[in-house]
Amino acid sequence: MTLTLYFLKAITFTFVSWTIGLIVNNAIKNTTFYSKLSDxxxxRSATIYNSLGLSVFAWIIKNSFFKIFNQNIKLKKRASREDLKQIRNEMVYAEIGHIIGFIxxxxxxxxxIGHKAYSFALILFVFNVIFNLYPSLLQQKNKKRIDNILKQ
Incomplete structure (x- = not known):
């Protein structure tokens, strides 16, 4: 299989993983397990977030077409506590959806790997980290910031 075909398949699998994430997320969102996942x-360390390049990733999201994907996670200039709680809930939903997609x-x-398609597995892994793991970690980082504001 050619490299171009691997990339196209990886993009397709990424979009499918987002769909699977949405479906499973909706199925479990009213369970007690879900509330445990939300916290x-x-x-836990800001240093680790920075060493993973999440600040750069956040900048890319804010300054590219990716910013159009989840319009529910936008902070107003003067957000109330209720606005912050609503945004946090949207972040949890997005975070868990990406985790499900990642898995x-x-x-x-x-x-x-079982079929010895190592090149495709590697490309798929890179796509998975960029399009599922990093968005989930970014949601966690931002969720933590909101939690700190709500505690004040």
């Missing part, structure tokens, strides 16, 4: 933090793609990667 979960993979990374889905990890399963696909495992299957590809």
């Amino acid at each position: 979960f933090q993979f990374i 889905f793609i990890l399963i696909i990667i495992g299957l590809q």
